[in-house]
Amino acid sequence: MTSLIKKNASGHAGDGDANFLINEVVGVPGGIGEAARLARAAAYDDFLRGLLPAQDGVALIAVGGLGRRQCSPYSDLDLVLLHAGVPGTDELAASIWYPIWDAGLRLDHSVRTVAEALSVAQDDVKVALGLLDARLIVGDQALADALIRTASDHWRRTAVRHLPGLREVTAARWQAHGELAFLLEGDLKEAAGGLRDVGLLRAIATAGITDALRPAVRAAHLRLLDTRDALHQQVGRRVDRLVAQERDGVARLLDLDDGDALLRRVAGDARTVSHALDDAFRAAERLRSGRSRGGNGRPARRPVARDVVEHDGELVLARTAIGARPDPSLSLRVAAAAATTRLPIARATCEWLAAYCPPLPAPWPAEARAALTTLLGAGPGLVPAWETCDRYGLVDGWLPEWTRLRSLPQHNPVHRYTLDRHLVQAAHEASRHAREVERPDLLLLGALLHDIGKGLAGDHSTVGVPLAQAVATRIGLPPGEVALIGALVRLHLLLPDVATRRDLADPVTIASVAEAVGDTGTLDLLHALVRADAAATGPAAWSDWKGRLVAELVARVRTALDTGVLPEPPAPDPALLAGPLPVVHLTGDRVSVAAADRRGLLATVAGCLALHRLEVISADASVVDGRALVECRVQPRYGLPPDPVSLRADLRRAVGGDVSVTQRLRGRALAARGGGAAPRVVWHREAATDAVLLELRAADAAGLLYRVTCALDDAGALVRAARISTLGADVVDAFYLVGGWPDDEARARLEATVLAAV
Incomplete structure (x- = not known):
């Protein structure tokens, strides 16, 4: 379509005014x-x-x-x-x-x-x-x-009569588009709490069911419209999804400090709209169906927990709960009841609790701790109950730290949610693993606090430890459990990082993890926490192969902790040690190759796999009885797996020195060079038994492993293992180099060679 936009004097079509x-x-x-x-x-x-x-x-x-x-x-x-x-x-x-x-x-x-x-x-x-x-x-x-x-x-x-069907359609839309208040790249129109939901509120108000368009909703609506105006103007076309790369520009057009401030404002407005619509739908349902009535014709009151009753489909306070000085744990107990029954808390009840429920003492009474554990372990009921309480300021009373965490963006592309929602979602996911650990209460609290250090300077796993321990102390945990909460925060990335970046067959790897973890109870908690964290992050944060690697690491560390003896490294595939060379085996996600002992076999295999659109997840190279062995775990870079017959034939030709295959490898690898931030090399001198670890951090690109292993081979480095960890658009590749490489100049030359190959 021909552009019909008239630029303003500055030459741009998006300066936030009407001069174009x-x-x-x-x-x-x-x-x-x-x-x-x-x-x-x-x-x-x-x-x-x-x-x-x-x-x-x-x-x-x-x-x-x-x-x-x-x-x-x-x-x-x-x-x-x-x-x-x-x-x-x-x-x-x-x-x-x-x-x-x-x-x-x-x-x-x-x-x-x-x-x-x-x-x-x-x-x-x-x-x-x-x-x-x-x-x-x-x-x-x-x-x-x-x-x-x-x-x-x-x-x-x-x-x-129509609203129940409309609610089903709306729920399907929410399922497809998510919640605008918690998404890092939400759709301003279609996501829950967005502009389309304001249209529903307007329709419900038109029907006279409830006063859905309260002043706060009207103000939120105008700000969301302004945000969409700015997004259109920034991008120069019709678009409703507020993607990360446009946030700062949109924020400038709205005179906000930055994209993070914009995201927080959008989150607050979306929450206002979502809560108003929840209230409106409930009012319509009560009007449509009515509720069970008592003898006086009023809705019946059904007790569901101490001081909490169900009334007309909502949770309200029992009359006995409202005394001269209410119980400080009352708000937590109401939240726990809402989460376990999956019933909403009445708006008037939330307002009363926010106004009159006294603050919790430090340390918390046992009843408050029990209510928090019940709330966090309630499964699907946790998120809506927590969000309702947060909307009325109750969560800030329980956890003052939540003010800083609310609507905090996470800039890693694997994350789907803002930080506050990620933490609550992690607790929900952790409840699925409650039967796998000795202390499910500490698992739930650790999940809620594991990223509490984010948004502050420094490594969040380290910065968050004293913050999490302060919370644990305030809620009344004994010192040993406070220390364990700190350990969960400090070590919550240990298992996935080691599993994907280190050689699990190396005794040093297992010994270092066993020393850090200390006992099998903590190991089980960390294993459950890492799975909950990944599930709450997004689909890119976890995969079957990553799960298998973490499970393998946990099993080997458990053996070391239980017996005090480090497990033996797994033996090579016996099929590679017999028969004429070369040997090529393809089994599931494993590719195994044996050839006459020579340098460069790992690079050749990696290049051939890249030629067939296969990403190498891990690779092990060894020499046994004069045979060079390479064993890889792989996954398709995209689409379906390649034809195994063609892959096997190319591998045989490549390891046999076929020049045509080698030329194809080099051409494809050069064409696929990545971009992004400058790559970096980090050395780890004591991470392996018989090798030094070279860690490459770079942008992901097809053929990267082939180029780097070729460069290492050309420089005279012998790679015995490699671990490839893909994090969104980036990779962290770890190469185990035989020998100590103690000379600083030699390491510098090798580092320069590797960086040039990227």
Whole structure:
């Protein structure tokens, strides 16, 4: 589509003001804010009025953003040509739609009579909602009024009946798009708490079910609209997903400090919208179905926990709970009851607890600790209960540290959630492993606190230890358990880091982990915590192979802790030690090769695997009885696994010195060089029994392992093992180099060679 954007004097189409035109043909101005949106709506109205000649029985109706006069810079136009059965409506519609398309505008259109529009609305609740925003642009006023009035009246009569189905559709949308308040790259329109949910609140308010559009919701709505305006203007096209690379630019347009401040503001607004919609849906459900009634006709009250009763589908305080001085643990006990019963806490109850529940003493009483454990271990009920309490300030009373953690972005691309949601989600995931550990209560608390050091200077695993221990002390844990919570925070990355970056067959690896962990109880807690942490991070944080590596490490460390003896390294595949050379075995995710002893076999195998779109996860190289052995674990870089017949043939030719295969390897490897930040080499002198460890941190790229192993081979380094850890767009590759490499100059030369190969 030809660009119809007029640049302003600075040469950009996104400076946050209205000094440029989004569309020169129509004269649509840019800009951010309510005045700019109204100006855009007025420009569209003027343009559209010139497309429909004066004629009875025909009206051009705007719905959607134009109907509400809330046009973002690159919004679509949603139009209905309404007619009273007059002839020639198809030709008339074409005379309107084509000039709109010719002007470079996106259009969603329909042609209907009043009866047709109402019939569609009866069958499709989304159409019914759309008609609530209908507004006459030009044409027959009486015809437009008939549709708008009838659609509104019909919605008021039938809304309570339609809302359960609408709630199901909405839940499916939330499942697909997630929660805007906790996503690092959320959809401002479709995610839970976004602009589409405000439309639902407006519809519920129109039906008179509840006062859904409270002042706080209206203010949040305007800020979300401003954010979408700025996003459109920053990107220069219609887009609703607030991706990380655009956050700082959008923040500048909104006069915010940075992208993190923007994310926090969006999170707060989305929470406001989400809670209002939850309240509105519950009000509609009570109105639709009613609840069990007592003898006096009032909703029955059913006790669910001490001082907590269910009333009309919500949790409220028992009358006996409201005394001169309420129990300080009352808010935690209400939260625990909500999480275990999966019933919402009534808004009035949350407001009362926030206003009148006294602060917890230090240390906490046993009842408060028990309630926290129940809350954290409640499974699926934890997240909504915690979020409700957080919305009303109760969590800050339990954990003052939460103020800093709330809506804190995590800039690693593997993370899906903001930090606060990640921690609560980790506790939820940890509850799945409660039966695997001796102290499930400490597992749950460790999961909630494991990243408490993030957002502060330094390694969060180290910085977070005193913070977590302070929390553990305040809630009343004894010193030994406080120390264990600190250990979980300090060591929560130990198992995955070692499993993916170190040689698990090396006794030094197992001994170092066993020394750090100390006992099998802590080992079990860390194993459960790492799986919960990964599940709460996102799909890129875990895989079957990573799970197998961590499980293998845990098993070997457990043997060392139980027996005091380090386990023997696994023997090579016996099939590689017999038969004529070369030997190539493909089994599942394993590729094993044996060839006549020579340098460079690992590089050759790695290159051939890269040629077939296979990523090497781990590689071991050894020489046994004059045979050079390479054993790799692999996974497809993308798509389906390669044809095993072709892979086996290429491996045989490559290790046999076939020049054609070698040329293909070098050509592919050179073409696939990565970018990003400058690579770095880190040396670890005491991480192995008989080798020095060279760790390469670089951008991920196909063929990287091949290029680096070739460079190491050319420099005279002998690689006996390699471990490849992919972290989003980056990799940490660890190479075990035989010999001590004690000479500083030799290490510097080798380091330069490796970096040049990247």
